[in-house]
Amino acid sequence: MLTSLPIATDDHHQLDELTELVPGALLRYRVHADERAELLYISRYAMDIWGVTAEAAMADESLLWRTGERQTQVELRESFMQAVRQRRIWWHEWQIKDTLGRSKWLRGTAKPLEQDDGTVLCTAFIMDVTESIRARALEYAGDLRHRQIFDNVPGLAVQGYGPDLIVTYWNAGSERLYGFSEQEALGRSMLDLVVPTHMHAAFKATVQHMVQTRTPVLSGVQWLRRKDGSSVEVHCNEVFMEHPERGTECFCVDFDLTERRAAEDQRLALEMQLRESQKLEALGTLAGGVAHDFNNIMAAILGNARLALEDVQSNDPAAISLQEILKAGGRARDLVQRILSFSRRQVLERRVIALSAVVDESVRLLRATLPRTLELRVVCDPQTPPVLADATQMQQVLLNLCTNAWQAMPDLASGTLHIELRPHRGAPPPSRVVGSTPGTPGEWLDVNVCLSVSDNGAGMDAATMERLFEPFFTTKPPGEGTGLGLAVVHGILRDHQAAIEVDSAPGRGSTFSLYFRAAGQLALSPEPLDEPRNSTARVASSLAGTRILYVDDDEMINHLIGRMLQRGGFQASVYRNPRQALSDVREGKAVYDLAITDFAMPGLSGLELARELRALHPDRPVAITSGYIGEELRRLAPSAGIADLIPKPNTCEELFDAIERLASRVCRPPPP
Numbered sequence: 001m002l003t004s005l006p007i008a009t010d011d012h013h014q015l016d017e018l019t020e021l022v023p024g025a026l027l028r029y030r031v032h033a034d035e036r037a038e039l040l041y042i043s044r045y046a047m048d049i050w051g052v053t054a055e056a057a058m059a060d061e062s063l064l065w066r067t068g069e070r071q072t073q074v075e076l077r078e079s080f081m082q083a084v085r086q087r088r089i090w091w092h093e094w095q096i097k098d099t100l101g102r103s104k105w106l107r108g109t110a111k112p113l114e115q116d117d118g119t120v121l122c123t124a125f126i127m128d129v130t131e132s133i134r135a136r137a138l139e140y141a142g143d144l145r146h147r148q149i150f151d152n153v154p155g156l157a158v159q160g161y162g163p164d165l166i167v168t169y170w171n172a173g174s175e176r177l178y179g180f181s182e183q184e185a186l187g188r189s190m191l192d193l194v195v196p197t198h199m200h201a202a203f204k205a206t207v208q209h210m211v212q213t214r215t216p217v218l219s220g221v222q223w224l225r226r227k228d229g230s231s232v233e234v235h236c237n238e239v240f241m242e243h244p245e246r247g248t249e250c251f252c253v254d255f256d257l258t259e260r261r262a263a264e265d266q267r268l269a270l271e272m273q274l275r276e277s278q279k280l281e282a283l284g285t286l287a288g289g290v291a292h293d294f295n296n297i298m299a300a301i302l303g304n305a306r307l308a309l310e311d312v313q314s315n316d317p318a319a320i321s322l323q324e325i326l327k328a329g330g331r332a333r334d335l336v337q338r339i340l341s342f343s344r345r346q347v348l349e350r351r352v353i354a355l356s357a358v359v360d361e362s363v364r365l366l367r368a369t370l371p372r373t374l375e376l377r378v379v380c381d382p383q384t385p386p387v388l389a390d391a392t393q394m395q396q397v398l399l400n401l402c403t404n405a406w407q408a409m410p411d412l413a414s415g416t417l418h419i420e421l422r423p424h425r426g427a428p429p430p431s432r433v434v435g436s437t438p439g440t441p442g443e444w445l446d447v448n449v450c451l452s453v454s455d456n457g458a459g460m461d462a463a464t465m466e467r468l469f470e471p472f473f474t475t476k477p478p479g480e481g482t483g484l485g486l487a488v489v490h491g492i493l494r495d496h497q498a499a500i501e502v503d504s505a506p507g508r509g510s511t512f513s514l515y516f517r518a519a520g521q522l523a524l525s526p527e528p529l530d531e532p533r534n535s536t537a538r539v540a541s542s543l544a545g546t547r548i549l550y551v552d553d554d555e556m557i558n559h560l561i562g563r564m565l566q567r568g569g570f571q572a573s574v575y576r577n578p579r580q581a582l583s584d585v586r587e588g589k590a591v592y593d594l595a596i597t598d599f600a601m602p603g604l605s606g607l608e609l610a611r612e613l614r615a616l617h618p619d620r621p622v623a624i625t626s627g628y629i630g631e632e633l634r635r636l637a638p639s640a641g642i643a644d645l646i647p648k649p650n651t652c653e654e655l656f657d658a659i660e661r662l663a664s665r666v667c668r669p670p671p672p
Helices: 009-019 046-050 054-059 061-065 070-086 130-151 172-178 197-213 258-311 317-342 355-369 391-407 462-466 485-495 555-567 578-587 606-616 631-636 652-663
Strands: 002-004 025-031 037-042 090-097 103-114 120-128 156-161 167-170 217-225 231-243 247-256 351-353 375-380 387-389 416-425 447-455 499-504 510-516 547-551 571-575 594-598 622-626 642-647
Touching: 025 046, 037 054, 037 061, 046 054, 046 061, 046 120, 054 061, 061 070, 070 090, 070 103, 070 120, 103 130, 130 172, 156 172, 167 247, 172 231, 172 247, 197 217, 197 231, 197 247, 231 258, 258 317, 258 555, 351 355, 351 391, 355 375, 355 391, 355 416, 355 447, 387 391, 391 416, 391 447, 391 485, 391 510, 485 499, 547 555, 547 578, 547 606, 555 571, 571 578, 578 606, 594 606, 594 652, 606 622, 642 652
Parallel strands: 002 037, 375 416, 547 571, 547 594, 594 622, 622 642
Antiparallel strands: 025 037, 025 120, 090 103, 103 120, 156 167, 156 247, 217 231, 231 247, 351 387, 416 447, 447 510, 499 510
């Protein structure tokens, strides 16, 4: 136990004078060799701390060491004696309850001094630090609240460090972003954790400048390092704080830009797609306008060639030339349909076809256009199932791919182009499908179709393959390519719910593999028959004399259709001006059983003319003929009372078929 002894009066007065200068209690102990401690003096401020007088404390020294818990008393005494044994300064904080039951925190410090007689004289100073401890606890609680806030902000990483760059704080966001745990980061340099080597000098200079000038560092974007060695893009803010105990502290507040950058890239990609879509829309509008005029020209060429063919004998040399004109005109008509399908102005009908026929026809065209030094290999597996597709578009796809392939061959003398058609089991390979959505595996039959085009040309790098199907992207020199070929291929395959796989690398050529769904149980569509040689002579006798009102603003078309209808035995009233035609109908100058009108005409459109005619004669059918029959026309036609839509250019056979359909709706009075 600690015991007390009186001290000399003169020493007593000296200590009293000293305690007037300090806010606390002063005690003096003498510790003997057996560790028995004698209380020699206690100042009158004992009343402020323990609630007992100095006299009472001298009488019962144990009042000064009552902590409320036995273990705390033992620890308190042991810490004091340990300092005495080692002749070092004693420093300790502990909690007591004073005589009024108030809880207080005390801080004691003492300096042991060894005496000549072997005892140790200890002068101790005891302070009430309750308010300081309470403030520190509140600060710690505030730090915890801040930590919880920082830890729960998504993408926010906060690191605290001193001017020496040693980490003192590392929140959960830093753990997630950089991969280092708090235990791994604390005590290590920022340079060893997240700052890349090439940024070390700049980072140290920045922190030094911030500490010296007491100004935060303007925010900026940096690429910092993760634990696994990878880089991450962050938005950094460097700030500093002055702590009363810890001194200058720097904080790096980082926001992870990964998701934001991905969203920005997606936005830019969507904007680019929108711009390209607008380009394609403009191109489609232009194509639609050109197609309208070109269709009329082709209709005049094909129609007059057909009439001329009917006027000559089958063995006449001119018949051969006319047949060639019809074939060439047919290909030109298909070309217009391709333009219209690309511009989304025309909905094409698909049929169940064998792709081998498309390959054969395409190969015939290719052999006439490819360089003779190029080797063309073709393999078609007869077991390949048919597909539901548009034959013209399939040929367009194949010709585009083959043209791109041979143009990519630097040495045509040793170039090889390989076309293969074969069955494919299941869905296309999901890992390398490019440009189009193949659908889920369940949407594909057990056996489907693969059409591949391979070359031994220059090949493509990854950057080129990324942009392969973008409209207007081309690797050819200016003026030598439009960049639309593969964009058209992509659009056609997407419309057919097909998929495309591209395998290429620089120096080893390219392979384009196209995957189509098999038609399943659908039967092959019959091939269209050649138009009868005497088309105008095939009209049924029951239709002879049918009165037809035909309106088209194109003079060539009017002249042609008038001749065709007369040869077919019809009574034709042909007009170029729709308003004149409507006026003559109202006045009874033009009498008709059915009417056929062009869609796009100046002054009065085909729909407007049809509404007026239906209002005058609701029992007489009206058809519209157009170079492009789009969704808008299909939507508006029923409300205008349109009975049929006839595509342009049309042959005699197609026109007379439409007339037969319309005539079946005519209820003419029986002849007198």
